[in-house]
Each structure stands twice: as structure tokens, then as C-alpha cells.
Amino acid sequence: MPRMREKENYRARLKAVGLRHTLPRERILSYLDRKNVHPTPEELYNGLKKRGYDIGLSTVYLNLHVLREHGLIYEFRDPKGLTRYDGYTEPHVHLVCTSCGKVEDLLLKNLPELDLSQAQKAAAEKSGWALENFRLEFRGLCPNCQE
Template sequence: MAKAKERESHRSRLRAAGLRHTLPRERILAYLDRKNTHPTPEELHQGLRKKGHNIGLSTVYLNLQVLRNAGLLWEFKDQQGHTRYDGYTERHHHLLCVQCGAVQDILARELPEFNPEPIKTAIENRTGWFVEEARLELRGVCPSCQ
């Protein structure tokens, strides 16, 4: 029963974003929903294969971009410059361990003193760019590496 609800939730999310439901999209969303990891496309591909899902790496890449463009995933770079994906779309920021590469989510609502609006406005005024979003990224050493 829980699996059926989960599948319907993913289908609803895809429909709400104006996307067609496909098994690769559903499986990518399900994988990212269950994991508190922030995988690279290759790590995601391997994780899906370990679960018995025969999805090609190019299909993973294509669908990650589609889901990101629809706002269903976040994309960011880790400290080594690898692209990582995050299925948690509530506004949040990341703590990145410079030693082991661990990533931890920090909810924006837990940081009431951080207001990105003045930063966005200052950058827009100085550069002429339209800043769509400002994210806070904190780099340091996690408890396991200390």
C-alpha cells in the first residue's frame, strides 16, 4: 500500500510540473526521496541498477535535467566540482565536508538571519544580471572527520 501511495505521489508531482510520467522519472524521484545523499548522476545510476532497475546512464542524465528544469530536483556542485542532485526541494542550503565529501541539508527556515534578497539585489544592480536564486553553501569538516 505504501509503495502505491509513493508511486501516485511521484506521478502527481510529475503532472503538477507539466511532465509526462515515465518509469525512469518515477524511479529517479523515488531514489532521491529515500536517500539523504546527494548523488552524482553516476552514483544515482549505480544505485538504481543495484535496486534492479535497468536504466541507462544517458537516460539518467536526460531525466535529471528534465526534472531539474521542472523544479523537482536541485542541482549543485560539490567541493570537487562534481554535479550532484538533491530531491529535497524545500528551500535549504548545504554543509559540505572538505575532507570526506559528506553533504548535509540545512533548512532555510532554520537560518532566519540569512536573507539572500539584499545579496541578489546588490549583484543585479552591479552586474545587470537577473539573479534567479541565491543559495548558501558552507564548507568545513564534519563530525566524523574532526
């Protein structure tokens, strides 16, 4: 039963932004919908293949573009210049290692003293922009690269 609820969740998310449900979109969202998962398109493709899904690399690229354009996933570049994707929807910041390129999620609820909504509001007031959301990234060395 949990799998059916998950499937309906993806259908609803796609429908909410005007997209029809397809298996590739559902599988990509499911793969990206986990904490600390920030694959390149090729890593995502290989991960889906390992799960036994018959999907083409061009299908992965096409759907990543569509899902990003509709705000269901986030695209960013890591310190090495690789394009990575994030579909984790809990409010979080990225911790990015400038040495090895590792990207890790840190939940905002674990940083209660960091109120980014106030910063967003102030930025909107000062700039005149109608800001919809924000992304924050902390860069430094991960524990492994500090050794």
C-alpha cells in the same frame, strides 16, 4: 497503500511542471527524495541498478537534465568539482566538507534563528531581480575530517 500514494505524488509533481510520468523519472525522483542523498549521475545509476531497476546510464543523464530544467531537482558541484543532484524538498541548507566532499542536509526548521526569506526579500529589493528561491551552503570540515 503508501507506495500507491507515493507514486501518485510523483505523477502530480511531474504533471504540475508539464512532464509526463515515466518509470525512470519516478524512480529517479524516489531515489533523490530522501535526506542526505546527493549522488553523482553514476552513483544514482548504480543505486537504481542495486534496487533491481533496469535503466541505462544515458537514461539517467537525460532524465536528470529534464528534471533539473523543470525545477524538480537541484544540481550542484561539490568541492571536488563533481556534479551532484538533490531532490529533497524540505527547506534545507547543505553542509559541505571541504576535505572529503561529504554533503549533509541541515533542515531550516532546525535553525529557527536563520530567516533566509528576509535575506531573499532584501536581495530582491536591492538588485531589482525577481528572485524565486535560494540555496545556501556552509563549507567546512565534517566531524570525521576534524580528527
